[in-house]
Amino acid sequence: MPTRSAEHSAGSAPAAADPRAASPWLGRLLIALGLAYLGVVLLLPLLAIFSEALSKGWLAYLTAIGDREARVAISLTLLSAAIAVPANLVFGVMAAWAITKFEFRGKSLLLTLIDLPFSVSPVIGGLVFVLLYGARGWLGPWLEAHDIQIVFAKPGIVLATIFVTLPFVVRELVPLMQAQTAADEEAAFSLGATGWQIFRHVTLPNVKWALLYGVILCNARAMGEFGAASVVSGYIRGSTVTLPLHIEIVFNDYNAAGAFACATLLTLTALATLVLKTWVEARGRGARRAALAVGALPVQAAPRPARSGA
Amino acid sequence: MSIDVRRLSKHFGTFAALDAIDLQVASGELVALLGPSGSGKTTLLRILAGLEFPDDDGGRVLFDSVDVTVATPAERRIGLVFQHYALFNHLTVAGNVAFGLRMRRGKDRVAKHVIDERAQQLIDLVQLSGLEQRYPAQLSGGQRQRVGLARALAIEPRVLLLDEPFGALDAQVRRDLRKWLKELHAKIQVTSVFVTHDQEEALELANRVVVMHAGRVQQIGTPDEVYEQPANAFVYQFLGSSNVLRARADGRQVEIDGARYPLEGAAASGEVRTYVRPHDLEIVAAANGGATFAVTVREVQVIGPTVRVVLQRDNGGDLVEAQLTRGQLAALGLEAGRRVFARPRHLKAFAPGASS
Numbered sequence: 243m244p245t246r247s248a249e250h251s252a253g254s255a256p257a258a259a260d261p262r263a264a265s266p267w268l269g270r271l272l273i274a275l276g277l278a279y280l281g282v283v284l285l286l287p288l289l290a291i292f293s294e295a296l297s298k299g300w301l302a303y304l305t306a307i308g309d310r311e312a313r314v315a316i317s318l319t320l321l322s323a324a325i326a327v328p329a330n331l332v333f334g335v336m337a338a339w340a341i342t343k344f345e346f347r348g349k350s351l352l353l354t355l356i357d358l359p360f361s362v363s364p365v366i367g368g369l370v371f372v373l374l375y376g377a378r379g380w381l382g383p384w385l386e387a388h389d390i391q392i393v394f395a396k397p398g399i400v401l402a403t404i405f406v407t408l409p410f411v412v413r414e415l416v417p418l419m420q421a422q423t424a425a426d427e428e429a430a431f432s433l434g435a436t437g438w439q440i441f442r443h444v445t446l447p448n449v450k451w452a453l454l455y456g457v458i459l460c461n462a463r464a465m466g467e468f469g470a471a472s473v474v475s476g477y478i479r480g481s482t483v484t485l486p487l488h489i490e491i492v493f494n495d496y497n498a499a500g501a502f503a504c505a506t507l508l509t510l511t512a513l514a515t516l517v518l519k520t521w522v523e524a525r526g527r528g529a530r531r532a533a534l535a536v537g538a539l540p541v542q543a544a545p546r547p548a549r550s551g552a
Numbered sequence: 553m554s555i556d557v558r559r560l561s562k563h564f565g566t567f568a569a570l571d572a573i574d575l576q577v578a579s580g581e582l583v584a585l586l587g588p589s590g591s592g593k594t595t596l597l598r599i600l601a602g603l604e605f606p607d608d609d610g611g612r613v614l615f616d617s618v619d620v621t622v623a624t625p626a627e628r629r630i631g632l633v634f635q636h637y638a639l640f641n642h643l644t645v646a647g648n649v650a651f652g653l654r655m656r657r658g659k660d661r662v663a664k665h666v667i668d669e670r671a672q673q674l675i676d677l678v679q680l681s682g683l684e685q686r687y688p689a690q691l692s693g694g695q696r697q698r699v700g701l702a703r704a705l706a707i708e709p710r711v712l713l714l715d716e717p718f719g720a721l722d723a724q725v726r727r728d729l730r731k732w733l734k735e736l737h738a739k740i741q742v743t744s745v746f747v748t749h750d751q752e753e754a755l756e757l758a759n760r761v762v763v764m765h766a767g768r769v770q771q772i773g774t775p776d777e778v779y780e781q782p783a784n785a786f787v788y789q790f791l792g793s794s795n796v797l798r799a800r801a802d803g804r805q806v807e808i809d810g811a812r813y814p815l816e817g818a819a820a821s822g823e824v825r826t827y828v829r830p831h832d833l834e835i836v837a838a839a840n841g842g843a844t845f846a847v848t849v850r851e852v853q854v855i856g857p858t859v860r861v862v863l864q865r866d867n868g869g870d871l872v873e874a875q876l877t878r879g880q881l882a883a884l885g886l887e888a889g890r891r892v893f894a895r896p897r898h899l900k901a902f903a904p905g906a907s908s
Contacts, residue, residue, distance in 0.1 A: 425638035428603055433652035433707055434626035443655070447642040 291509050295502035306492070306503035314480050315488035316507065318399065322471075322484065323464040326403040330460055334411025335453070339445070341412075342419035343427075353416075359408050367405050368473025371398055394476030399484060402470035407460045414456030418449055451526030458522060462515040466508060553616055553710040553743045554579045555600065560611035562595055562604070562767075569595040570606070571767040577760075580741045582734075584754035587764035588790070593747045594715055596764070600745060601625055601632050601713050615710065628711070631704030631742075635716035637696045639688040645699050646684040649674050652707035674702040677736070694725040701733075705740070714746035718753065730757055751791045755779060763787050785902045788827055795833065795872040797865075797899070799826045806899060809845035809867045813896060818903040825901070830875035832897040835861065835884060844893035847872070849886050854878065861886060863894060 296303055306312065337356060341349060359367060373379050375392040385392060392398045426448060430440045446453075468486040475482045483491065485508060493501035555577040562570040570592045577583050585593040598604035600613060602625040613621045620628050639648050650671040653662045662670075675684055678698040688696055697717060704712060717733070718726045734757055737744055748754050754761045755775040763770040763778055763786075771783035782788035799806040801820040806813050808826075815826065836844060847863040850871070854860075859876040874894065876884075886892065 423636075425634055425636060426640060429632065429634060429638040429640075429703075430651070430655075432601060432603070432625040432630060432632040433655060433703070435651075435655040436657075439655050443651075444640060447640070 288509070291502055291505050294498060295506045297502075298499045302499055303503045303506075306497075306500035307507060311480050311483065312485075312488060312504055315483050315485045315504075318396065318483065319465055319485040321396070322400045322403040322467075323461055325400050326407050326464045327457060327461050329404055330407055330411050331453075331457055333408070334415060334456060334460075335446075337412045338415035338419055338449075339441070341416055343424065356409050356412050359406050364402075364406050364467070364469030365473055368402050368470035371401055371405070371470070371474050375401075393474050394478065395482060398474035399471050399482060402474045403464050403467050406467055406470050407463045410460035410463060411453065411456035414452045414459070415449055418452045419445075422448060451522055455519065455522045455526060458515055458519050462512060465511055555711065555743065555745070556612075556614040556617070557596075557600075558612040558614070560596070560599065560613065561607045561609060562592070562599065562611075563607055568767045570599075572611075573767075573769055575762060575769065575772070577743060577745060579743055581759045582737050582744045582746070582757065584758035584761045585745060585747045585764060586749070586751060586754040586761050586790075587770075588749055590766075591764040592767040593749075593762075593764050597713055597715055597745060597747045600711070601630050602628050603632075629707070629709050631707060631709030631712045633697070633700045633704050633712070633714040633717050635719040637688070637693075637700045637720070639696055639699055639703070641688050644685050644687055645675065645680060645691070646671050648688070648699055649702045649706050651703060670706060671702075674706050677705070677740075678702040692725070693721045694729050697721065697729065701736075705742075709742065712742050712744040714744065716747055716749070718750075719748075726753075733757065755791070763790060765790070782900075782902075785825075785827065788900065788902070793830050793873065793875075795828050795830065796870070797826050797828060797872065797896070798868060798870065799824055799899070801826075801901060806901070808896075809865070811842050811845050811895075813843075813899050815901050816898055817900040820901045820903075826899040827901070828872075828896040828899055830860070830873045833863075833872065833874040834895045834897060835863075835874055835876065835880075835886070836893050836895060837884060839893050840895065844895045847892060847894045849888055849890045849892060851888055852881070852886055854881070863892075866891075 295306075307316075337352070340346070341353060372393050374381055375385060375398065376382055377386065377393075379393070390397075392401065426444050427440050430444045435443065466486060467484070468490075471484050472487055472490070475484070475487055477483060477487065477491065479491070485504060489501045489504045489508070492504060555575070557573055557575040560570055560573040561568065573592075573596060575596075585596060587593045595604060599606050602620070602623055605622065606613070611621070612619055615628060625632065640651065643651065646668075650667050653667045653670060656662050672684070675681055678701055680695060680698055680702070683691065683695065688699065691699065697720075701717075718729055721729065730753060746757070755778075758775060760772060761775055761778050762772050763783075765786050771778050771787045773781070778787060779791050782791060788794055797808060799808045801807075801815060801822060801824040803819050803821060804815050806815045806820075806824065806826055835847075839846070846866040848866060849861060850864050851862040852859065853862075857878065859878060859881045861874045861876060861881075863872050863874060864870070865872065872894070876886075884892070
């Protein structure tokens with residue numbers, strides 16, 4: 243670190259004050275270790291996905307992601323995300339509202355229950371649905387009598403996806419809503435707003451970035467869900483196979499290039515999610531900072547409103 | 553709009569936040585609820601606002617003789633101003649001020665041009681013209697609180713309730729805004745109740761001051777009345793700096809170290825605690841037989857235009873504080889360790905039990 247020693251020779255700070263200056267090699271070693279770790283664990287696999295996917299050329303790549311089973315898998319993955327994300331959005335907002343704005347018995351139990359999908363293995367989640375809705379499950383006979391099939395069918399996939407993605411929205415909202423006092427809501431109430439109006443015009447705008455963040459994470463998890471889905475799917479090709487399951491099937495058919503071709507689709511959604519997430523985080527932080535900047539005096543030359551699109 | 557509070561109590565668990573409060577506010581008055589934290593003043597304000605409800609033991613809130621004890625804020629038509637503004641950060645100044653009218657639905661719906669016009673009037677009234685499109689984060693504390701006030705006034709409230717409205721502002725802004733609010737109230741004459749723990753604010757701003765302590769009203773009166781004729785030792789001590797002098801009382805006379813003084817307030821006999829304000833404690837260089845008692849200067853502190861002198865009574869060792877001008881300090885030439893004499897201009901005593 244030549245700049246650092248230059249600073250020190252200029253006499254701006256005592257040399258012994260900075261422990262990093264004492265052993266520059268240790269710092270470099272640690273940084274190299276960290277980078278190597280990242281490279282082996284994250285970067286190389288990412289590159290491998292794309293290089294393997296294109297190993298047999300573009301034509302093979304396009305065939306792999308364009309074949310009928312792949313297309314069915316993609317649409318089933320999109321369908322389950324399209325149901326699970328809105329369902330957990332509505333549930334998450336309601337649960338966070340109840341947990342943070344009201345006192346009731348069993349609140350901590352509810353919070354623990356909401357975390358359950360995080361703490362149990364998704365496979366167990368899937369097995370529970372088989373146990374409940376399967377042919378020999380608790381509700382099996384009744385479902386069969388009414389000709390409803392859940393397990394080894396699309397409803398089971400959707401249910402499993404909802405189960406594993408349930409905590410994302412709630413978990414994002416609860417800490418933020420706990421930190422906000424009820425003063426904004428009380429102000430709206432005193433101005434004559436109804437409960438729904440308060441929620442729509444005050445509470446929701448106050449949490450919208452955290453909400454969006456939760457939705458993005460929820461969606462990423464929904465698209466990538468494997469464990470629970472694999473248990474309830476039954477692997478009926480061209481019907482109950484989601485994209486991650488399809489990748490597994492293709493891979494087990496010794497078609498590595500095809501499997502990786504489909505995997506690039508999931509990888510690209512993941513990368514898109516990361517970009518979105520970073521953007522939302524930055525916006526949300528800016529908005530929160532602005533909201534918390536009590537007593538700041540940017541009076542004369544205030545910049546354009548940071549959130550003119552709100 | 554007059555307010556009538558009758559035997560209002562409020563318990564949080566076993567804690568009595570309010571204990572049988574009675575209070576009348578006449579139409580157009582500006583009343584201060586003054587007390588230390590935990591005195592119940594904010595709870596009383598929130599009950600007046602309809603955000604909190606009193607114990608169900610017969611306590612009542614009446615607006616213009618109509619019982620509103622369980623009415624919503626909107627039904628009461630109150631305007632509420634918060635200590636930390638509680639502005640809607642995602643709305644502009646104009647959006648905040650228009651909020652109450654915009655929320656009206658059905659037969660109460662207000663046409664957009666009426667809302668815009670009304671919002672603009674209020675923004676002009678609180679002198680924020682030109683800042684309509686700013687967001688709260690782009691305003692100073694004083695400006696934010698004026699937005700809060702405009703937003704509360706936009707719904708044409710019958711009563712304006714302010715919870716420590718200047719509590720989050722710095723001293724200079726506070727004084728300006730205080731003066732400005734007094735003028736505004738004179739102009740619009742809406743019945744107003746504000747909560748404060750700052751006695752100077754209450755005395756300067758209010759027509760009448762309600763001094764509260766431990767969930768009870770200690771005294772209600774004009775600023776002059778509560779300051780000049782405090783009902784008990786709590787009110788006396790809360791409304792300004794004070795000294796306690798132990799003395800021997802004999803009816804309407806007290807004796808301190810051989811000097812005799814007339815006693816104001818309650819008559820007493822035997823050992824009593826008497827009270828004197830620092831600016832009523834005169835310091836003289838020479839003893840004046842029968843009118844002064846001996847003290848030693850312990851500390852001299854100049855605070856801007858005034859001087860604070862800490863004195864210790866030679867007899868008994870009590871520490872008392874006197875307030876002088878810089879001129880008096882120079883004339884007396886006081887310094888720590890000097891022995892001088894003190895003469896209280898007013899001594900007050902309070903009947904035991906009257907304070908809490």
